[in-house]
Amino acid sequence: MNTKKNNGFSGSIGFVLAAAGSAVGVGNIWRFPYLVARDGGGLFILVYLCLVLTFGFVLLTTDIAIGRKTGKNAWEAFSTIHPKWGFLGKLTFLVPILIITYYTVIGGWILKYAVTFIFGNGHLAAQNGYFSAFISNPSSSIFFMLIFLAISAFIVFRGVEKGIEKFSTFAMPLLLIIIIGIAIYTLNLTYTDANGITRTGLQGLGIYLIPDFNGLTFSKFLNIILDAMSQVFFSLSVSMGIMITYGSYVKKDVNLNKSIAQIEFFDTGVGLIAGLMIIPAVFVFMGMEGMTEGPSLMFISLPKVFVSMGFTGPIIGTLFFVMILFAALTSSVSIMETLVANCMNIFHKERKQMSLHISAFAAISAIIICLGYNVFYFEYTLPNDVTGQLLDVIDYISNFFLMPLISLFTCIFIGWIVKPKWIAEEMELGNVKFRRKHLYNFMIRYIVPVVMIILFFKSTGLLL
Numbered sequence: 001m002n003t004k005k006n007n008g009f010s011g012s013i014g015f016v017l018a019a020a021g022s023a024v025g026v027g028n029i030w031r032f033p034y035l036v037a038r039d040g041g042g043l044f045i046l047v048y049l050c051l052v053l054t055f056g057f058v059l060l061t062t063d064i065a066i067g068r069k070t071g072k073n074a075w076e077a078f079s080t081i082h083p084k085w086g087f088l089g090k091l092t093f094l095v096p097i098l099i100i101t102y103y104t105v106i107g108g109w110i111l112k113y114a115v116t117f118i119f120g121n122g123h124l125a126a127q128n129g130y131f132s133a134f135i136s137n138p139s140s141s142i143f144f145m146l147i148f149l150a151i152s153a154f155i156v157f158r159g160v161e162k163g164i165e166k167f168s169t170f171a172m173p174l175l176l177i178i179i180i181g182i183a184i185y186t187l188n189l190t191y192t193d194a195n196g197i198t199r200t201g202l203q204g205l206g207i208y209l210i211p212d213f214n215g216l217t218f219s220k221f222l223n224i225i226l227d228a229m230s231q232v233f234f235s236l237s238v239s240m241g242i243m244i245t246y247g248s249y250v251k252k253d254v255n256l257n258k259s260i261a262q263i264e265f266f267d268t269g270v271g272l273i274a275g276l277m278i279i280p281a282v283f284v285f286m287g288m289e290g291m292t293e294g295p296s297l298m299f300i301s302l303p304k305v306f307v308s309m310g311f312t313g314p315i316i317g318t319l320f321f322v323m324i325l326f327a328a329l330t331s332s333v334s335i336m337e338t339l340v341a342n343c344m345n346i347f348h349k350e351r352k353q354m355s356l357h358i359s360a361f362a363a364i365s366a367i368i369i370c371l372g373y374n375v376f377y378f379e380y381t382l383p384n385d386v387t388g389q390l391l392d393v394i395d396y397i398s399n400f401f402l403m404p405l406i407s408l409f410t411c412i413f414i415g416w417i418v419k420p421k422w423i424a425e426e427m428e429l430g431n432v433k434f435r436r437k438h439l440y441n442f443m444i445r446y447i448v449p450v451v452m453i454i455l456f457f458k459s460t461g462l463l464l
């Protein structure tokens, strides 16, 4: 634990970029744009912005302040604050354990596509059946997953400042440049399809930004709010111990108010620009049918879009997959770091040794997930009516079930047992103003717990 004092972020920029690196991931790039397209365009964007600035802010602030104030990881932080609440630390620790099992698998898929595009074989990736052939072949999906895992492990192995901070300070600005560049390009696209219908990028922009109130009912609106809510969680990497760990590496002279606002801004900004880049492109070349959900948007629709772009396609496709590879790497690094840091405390082992052990665990569990698409294939209908494989089941347990539960407990704990003042003291350190203090106090005690209960019951399938 003493080593942690010399092992932290060098300053506020390093922290913000590393935390934004964790927050910006596949959630921003493939999930956010899809949700916007499905849930009423600008309407979803408005709802999402309101939720980030309220719920997202409360959860992010809580995690980061707990981390910095205690200087500990989730496993120990809660029991340090209150001996009876140690269980919450253990529950929180469960989330990265579950997520690491499949995040590296998705990372492996992205790596495979990046390599395919880099070697000029993007047209192959656009063929029907390419993605399913790839994931149903255990050896190739395991191979790419292992390489992705090895890169993440290497970054964590090098430590917080030399590994995570250094990589994030290089990857995040680059990611931003690429994503803005592609968005400008796709907004200028025009295409006439086989039926003679011409669609433009600007029309796609309309679909993305203009609020669509058509057929909106109360229950539909509630669903939009719940979709946006679960997106806030996943996207900001809150309620899973990651931001507690990163918070514990932040120096006391860093103004957390500023850093938190910057992380919210970065994460939401990348989601919004990802939508600017993806929705018009998919709309121009495939119309609304191309707007598929989750993996198929990225691994089936987008390669087809890139091929339809003609000679620029391979370049845009390569840039796109390299960019999302960075996004996925900084996220998987944050999950791994959280596991390594917690386990260093639990087992009193050194970082290097612990990194190797966690990598071995991650490799074995991810191999099982890869086999979920072939050897162990099954189809399971989740409470939200999505039929999924092993990966989706684990994802559901962690994101829809555990995260609302952890947020609920955390808010009750901080709001009613410890009292919000405890967080305010950390936010006001160095005589800075805790800008959204009243909002924070009110939300953490009354609003967030109620909404978390609704979200929890909804995800167990008992409600709606």
Ligand code: PHE
Pocket (backbone or CB within 6 Å): 022, 023, 024, 025, 026, 027, 028, 099, 234, 235, 236, 237, 240, 242, 331, 332, 334, 335
């Ligand atoms: N926040 C990341 C995203 O938006 C995902 C993530 C989840 C990262 C869990 C780390 C841990 O994609």
